[in-house]
Amino acid sequence: MKRAVLGALMCSLGACAAPGITLLSQNRIGLERIGSSTARIGYVFATENNTGIRLRGSVRRSPPLRGPIPGHIDLNVISPDGAPVEQKVVDYRIRNLHSREAHFSTVITTYLPPGTILRLRHHAGPHG
Numbered sequence: 001m002k003r004a005v006l007g008a009l010m011c012s013l014g015a016c017a018a019p020g021i022t023l024l025s026q027n028r029i030g031l032e033r034i035g036s037s038t039a040r041i042g043y044v045f046a047t048e049n050n051t052g053i054r055l056r057g058s059v060r061r062s063p064p065l066r067g068p069i070p071g072h073i074d075l076n077v078i079s080p081d082g083a084p085v086e087q088k089v090v091d092y093r094i095r096n097l098h099s100r101e102a103h104f105s106t107v108i109t110t111y112l113p114p115g116t117i118l119r120l121r122h123h124a125g126p127h128g
């Protein structure tokens with residue numbers, strides 16, 4: 001009961017703060033999706049919890065064929081003044097061979113000040 005009342009109060013202030021609110025819709029964090037010739041980034045959700053920011057999203061083959069999608073995602077965290085903060089490789093998984101899209105999930109534990117940009121780039125090839 002208490003929780004419901006608190007939720008209602010938050011909503012009345014104009015920012016309806018449901019648990020796991022998306023940071024992207026608040027414009028606290030920017031997002032760039034960069035596709036490759038074989039795949040593009042689909043939906044992306046960013047939610048904040050006590051361990052950090054969880055980023056979830058999808059990767060779709062382009063053209064939209066079924067089956068495994070080669071490659072991975074290169075995630076770059078870019079500070080509000082344009083400096084690279086963090087880079088990591090994010091792997092995704094396809095649910096089954098008939099699926100047209102793969103899903104990924106990763107947690108960013110670095111503090112991200114407002115204005116930070118998360119750049120997600122599909123990278124079809126390996127590193128090095």
Ligand SMILES: [Zn+2]
Nearest residue numbers: 073074123127
């Ligand atoms: Zn890469």
